[in-house]
Amino acid sequence: MKIWASELGFSGLRITDIRLPDEEERLQRWLARGFHGEMHYMAAHGLKRCRPDELLPGTLRVVSVRMNYIPGIPDICLKEEMFRKDDPLQARISFYARGRDYHRVIRSRLARLAGKMQESIGPFRYRVFTDSAPVMEVALARKAGMGWQGKNNLLLCRRGGSFFFLGEMLVDLPLPVDPEEKSHCGNCERCFRHCPTNAIVEPNLVDARRCISYLTIELKGAIPVELRPLIGNRIYGCDDCQLVCPWNRFAESTKISDFNVRHGFDRSGLLDLFSWTEAEFHEKTEGSAIRRIGYDRWIRNIAVALGNALRDMENESVRDAIVHALNEKKSTVSEMVDEHIVWALHQGS
Ligand code: SF4
Ligand code: SF4
Numbered sequence: 001m002k003i004w005a006s007e008l009g010f011s012g013l014r015i016t017d018i019r020l021p022d023e024e025e026r027l028q029r030w031l032a033r034g035f036h037g038e039m040h041y042m043a044a045h046g047l048k049r050c051r052p053d054e055l056l057p058g059t060l061r062v063v064s065v066r067m068n069y070i071p072g073i074p075d076i077c078l079k080e081e082m083f084r085k086d087d088p089l090q091a092r093i094s095f096y097a098r099g100r101d102y103h104r105v106i107r108s109r110l111a112r113l114a115g116k117m118q119e120s121i122g123p124f125r126y127r128v129f130t131d132s133a134p135v136m137e138v139a140l141a142r143k144a145g146m147g148w149q150g151k152n153n154l155l156l157c158r159r160g161g162s163f164f165f166l167g168e169m170l171v172d173l174p175l176p177v178d179p180e181e182k183s184h185c186g187n188c189e190r191c192f193r194h195c196p197t198n199a200i201v202e203p204n205l206v207d208a209r210r211c212i213s214y215l216t217i218e219l220k221g222a223i224p225v226e227l228r229p230l231i232g233n234r235i236y237g238c239d240d241c242q243l244v245c246p247w248n249r250f251a252e253s254t255k256i257s258d259f260n261v262r263h264g265f266d267r268s269g270l271l272d273l274f275s276w277t278e279a280e281f282h283e284k285t286e287g288s289a290i291r292r293i294g295y296d297r298w299i300r301n302i303a304v305a306l307g308n309a310l311r312d313m314e315n316e317s318v319r320d321a322i323v324h325a326l327n328e329k330k331s332t333v334s335e336m337v338d339e340h341i342v343w344a345l346h347q348g349s
Helices: 002-006 021-032 038-042 046-050 074-085 102-121 137-143 190-194 212-220 225-231 246-250 270-274 279-285 289-312 316-329 335-344
Strands: 014-018 061-068 126-129 164-171 200-202 234-236
Touching: 002 021, 002 102, 014 137, 038 164, 038 316, 074 246, 102 126, 102 164, 126 225, 137 164, 137 225, 212 225, 212 234, 212 289, 225 335, 234 270, 246 270, 270 289, 279 289, 289 316, 289 335, 316 335
Parallel strands: none
Antiparallel strands: 014 061, 061 164, 126 164
């Protein structure tokens, strides 16, 4: 199975059983504190998340896979991203969203893996997932020994850092399980200290309501005013706690051409993206995870980033260009977007 997974472009495959007793309590405490924000589906599925056999009755094992997603040389890409952090007119989009939407890529390859297994051993029951169902994918990958859960809650791997997707195949086969791996975070606190919004409340506890990934992707309504200045030029997701993690010196390139950067999403300017019409947004984000947030959240996010750029901008002609672009967009998208545009314009006064 490990050889087949590698041939299919996965960067690792491990197997675990379905017991996650500690996770049930952890999930309940996180939900009780309201840290899930508007992600009501997290509460709606309740403890099903921690019980894979409720998703597929008869499940005995979870096959956990990971797939690297950075195209090119990670060391160079991460250094370039650190420079772009400081350029307020650059639009920062999370690495994972710059290529083709990963959901279909991973699910179809997992289904091909299941097909190879069935050719070899005969029929068995299975279901495949990636970030698409109530599955505790990080906890299962950790239990399978794929790596350990970093203090930023992401899975970290000694041979690959954290820039990878996870996927799962639930099976009714009594496969041998892999041993767990211990944590290698040690005394490091870099992800805490560098989180722009202080979303990491304590090790392994993230208040999603403050996390920029949640604010720019999951949140449908207005972004809380007090958090807008902290978002900087991040318009879709946030990679900061990964960029500073020392284990990402070991991040590896993807073998999957679907994850190659599209439409220059690794070097786009805010004003260029803000000028897109709704039709252009749909055309240029076809097949991309970005399309899921829709045009109004896209423009909302860029308006906030433009407001942040305007606040400290000294170059008069650039200030004029930002103000002009914001005014042009007013009354063309939605009331929610207009409120963010007005906020952005105020940042320049
Ligand atoms: S993704 Fe960004 S905002 Fe969220 S926890 Fe990491 S550094 Fe903080
Ligand atoms: S930055 Fe440090 S504490 Fe955070 S996940 Fe990486 S190694 Fe662990």
